[in-house]
Amino acid sequence: MRKRTYYRGPDAVVTSELFVWRTTPPKIFAIRELNNVGIVRCPLRDEIDHTRPHSANAIGGSVVLAVALWPSLDTSTLIVVVFLAVAVPALALTAFRRSRLRIWELHATYRGVEVILYASNDVRVFNQVSRALRRAMEDSDQHTDWNGEVAA
Secondary structure, eight states: OOOOEEEEOSSEEEESSEEEEOOSSOEEEEGGGEEEEEEEEOOOHHHHHOOOOOHHHHHHHHHHHHHHHGGGSOHHHHHHHHHHHHHHHHHHHHHHHHTSOOOEEEEEEETTEEEEEEEESOHHHHHHHHHHHHHHHHHHTOOBOTTSOBOO
């Protein structure tokens, strides 16, 4: 049987025989020895320890600061201060949330041991890799003889 490539990317390779996660060092798994493969969506850190900043608190504090500075500033300076007082916490919160993307993982049993086959925070690439693995596993289960009939 000819070796078929289902997915080849910078972080993983899926062929009819092997699943390779290109880490340091690379993790290589034989397709035929994988069992109980499943997808796990890892929770965000703030869903576990509740340490995320709250946008309402940050913006509320900025508004209090702007009100406190009101008597000492002219109108144009006050507008700039209020804008910065609201925009800076909002941008910081957005950057904070984007830096903690959700991680998706492929888990399996390999030679009797639970392993993480692959992990990514890029949903598109993760789905491509998981579909390729699914196709490789489905194709490896079909043992055909030379005329295309399923062998016993």
